Amino acid sequence: MNETIIYGLGGLVALAIAVLVVIKPTRPAALAALGWLASIGRRAWWWLRFRLTWKSVAREAGLSKRRTKRVKRMGVGEESIEKWRDPRLKRVKTSAHSVTLKVRTRRGQALADLEAFAPKLAATYSADAYRVFPAKRRAGSTVMFELVMRDLIKTPAVAAKPDPRMQTETVRLGRRQSGKPFDLQIEQRHTVAVGASGSGKGSILWGVVGSLAPSIAVDAVRAYGIDLKGGMELTMGAPLFTKIAVTGEQAVEMLRDFVAIADQRTEELRGHSRNHKPGPGDPLYLLVIDELASLTAYADREVKQEAERLLKRLLSIGRAVGVVVVAFVQDPRKEVIDMRGLFTQTIALRLRSAMETNMVLGDGMAPFAPAHRILKGAQGTAWIIDEDGSTDRVRADYWSDDLIRRVASLYPAEPELVTISDAAPGDLPGMQLSLTDGGSR
Numbered sequence: 011m012n013e014t015i016i017y018g019l020g021g022l023v024a025l026a027i028a029v030l031v032v033i034k035p036t037r038p039a040a041l042a043a044l045g046w047l048a049s050i051g052r053r054a055w056w057w058l059r060f061r062l063t064w065k066s067v068a069r070e071a072g073l074s075k076r077r078t079k080r081v082k083r084m085g086v087g088e089e090s091i092e093k094w095r096d097p098r099l100k101r102v103k104t105s106a107h108s109v110t111l112k113v114r115t116r117r118g119q120a121l122a123d124l125e126a127f128a129p130k131l132a133a134t135y136s137a138d139a140y141r142v143f144p145a146k147r148r149a150g151s152t153v154m155f156e157l158v159m160r161d162l163i164k165t166p167a168v169a170a171k172p173d174p175r176m177q178t179e180t181v182r183l184g185r186r187q188s189g190k191p192f193d194l195q196i197e198q199r200h201t202v203a204v205g206a207s208g209s210g211k212g213s214i215l216w217g218v219v220g221s222l223a224p225s226i227a228v229d230a231v232r233a234y235g236i237d238l239k240g241g242m243e244l245t246m247g248a249p250l251f252t253k254i255a256v257t258g259e260q261a262v263e264m265l266r267d268f269v270a271i272a273d274q275r276t277e278e279l280r281g282h283s284r285n286h287k288p289g290p291g292d293p294l295y296l297l298v299i300d301e302l303a304s305l306t307a308y309a310d311r312e313v314k315q316e317a318e319r320l321l322k323r324l325l326s327i328g329r330a331v332g333v334v335v336v337a338f339v340q341d342p343r344k345e346v347i348d349m350r351g352l353f354t355q356t357i358a359l360r361l362r363s364a365m366e367t368n369m370v371l372g373d374g375m376a377p378f379a380p381a382h383r384i385l386k387g388a389q390g391t392a393w394i395i396d397e398d399g400s401t402d403r404v405r406a407d408y409w410s411d412d413l414i415r416r417v418a419s420l421y422p423a424e425p426e427l428v429t430i431s432d433a434a435p436g437d438l439p440g441m442q443l444s445l446t447d448g449g450s451r
């Protein structure tokens with residue numbers, strides 16, 4: 011088997027040399043052919059490397075078990091022989107940038123032991139990132155390791171103008187580490203994104219609000235915002251919001267309105283439908299909270315207590331009736347993340363320690379979704395936990411101030427609904443904004 015591979019690789023190298031000799035390597039087609047050959051060669055090399063070194067790596071990492079057996083040999087007498095039991099490498103699959111291993115536990119081994127091996131495996135093969143996820147078959151004894159050998163999301167991407175079609179179910183935020191699109195479900199979900207200062211929370215925030223802009227313009231989504239840092243972040247795209255609260259009292263009032271809407275919808279939907287389906291005139295209510303801690307940790311005691319009570323109620327009743335929350339947190343301390351269990355999906359941007367990662371994503375998650383290892387310069391990069399419990403690394407596209415302003419003026423919320431609180435810094439230069447006094451509905 012190994013000989014076949016070596017001959018195969020030799021053949022590929024010979025072919026590459028032949029291509030170089032016969033055609034001029036400056037022509038685009040020749041360059042493309044060479045690139046293709048290089049990619050095939052690289053994948054073959056990865057495949058070979060993992061196949062050949064798996065057992066020794068597993069043994070050095072303590073995943074294998076050694077048994078010594080005493081056997082009797084004719085003429086030699088009794089002799090001890092060593093036998094290894096290794097976890098079985100069932101499949102090695104390569105792509106242009108990653109290697110996926112399917113591994114089965116050896117007899118007497120716990121699946122958790124194998125899963126905990128992922129960081130050592132990634133370090134041994136110098137992988138840029140890794141993730142562990144359950145195998146489709148025999149998930150009780152088989153695990154999949156995806157090692158990213160060439161990081162596709164290392165370079166940032168800039169967001170484009172949103173798809174003009176009405177979309178309320180999911181939004182496209184960027185890319186997964188596999189290169190596939192990173193879509194975030196909005197309907198039926200409460201989302202919390204946690205990340206240190208400068209980790210790129212803004213690109214998640216505007217990815218959500220900006221991508222929903224065409225739906226906001228036709229009143230299929232009504233976006234409200236709480237921004238107690240003087241409205242600095244949200245007023246950038248003010249026309250997209252029906253209302254922005256910039257003081258603790260306004261925030262409490264807004265939360266009260268949201269709870270009332272959720273209660274009313276629950277009443278209306280009871281007996282008819284279990285889930286609200288948004289559409290023009292019957293919108294999805296979206297509450298965006300920039301810096302949750304400013305409301306639940308640093309505000310006045312009264313505001314804090316009332317806000318926490320209302321938010322907890324909203325998080326427990328809103329989802330099915332089309333009233334959802336997307337909140338952002340910088341400091342995942344206990345009192346802030348007290349509500350973590352009520353959020354149905356979590357995005358962990360760059361965090362400061364493995365302890366914070368465990369706090370945000372759940373106990374024991376730090377080795378599987380190491381958000382504390384995200385580099386400072388990789389803003390917008392985050393770890394998420396998918397529906398099936400597997401983790402994945404993603405990178406949100408960057409939303410520039412200019413793009414936010416352009417999208418906001420292209421798809422403003424229906425003017426008669428918009429109310430900007432008196433204390434808000436007002437409309438931005440160059441933006442058309444109708445202000446009325448009516449308050450939110």
Ligand SMILES: Nc1ncnc2c1ncn2[C@@H]1O[C@H](COP(=O)(O)OP(=O)(O)OP(=O)(O)O)[C@@H](O)[C@H]1O
Nearest residue numbers: 166206207208209210211212213389390406407408
């Ligand atoms: N997706 C991204 N890709 C590349 N660069 C980004 C991305 N998102 C943000 N940045 C860069 O990182 C900087 C900080 O981003 P951002 O303001 O969104 O961080 P933040 O987490 O909201 O910080 P804070 O909590 O302090 O407001 C931006 O000014 C921008 O230069």
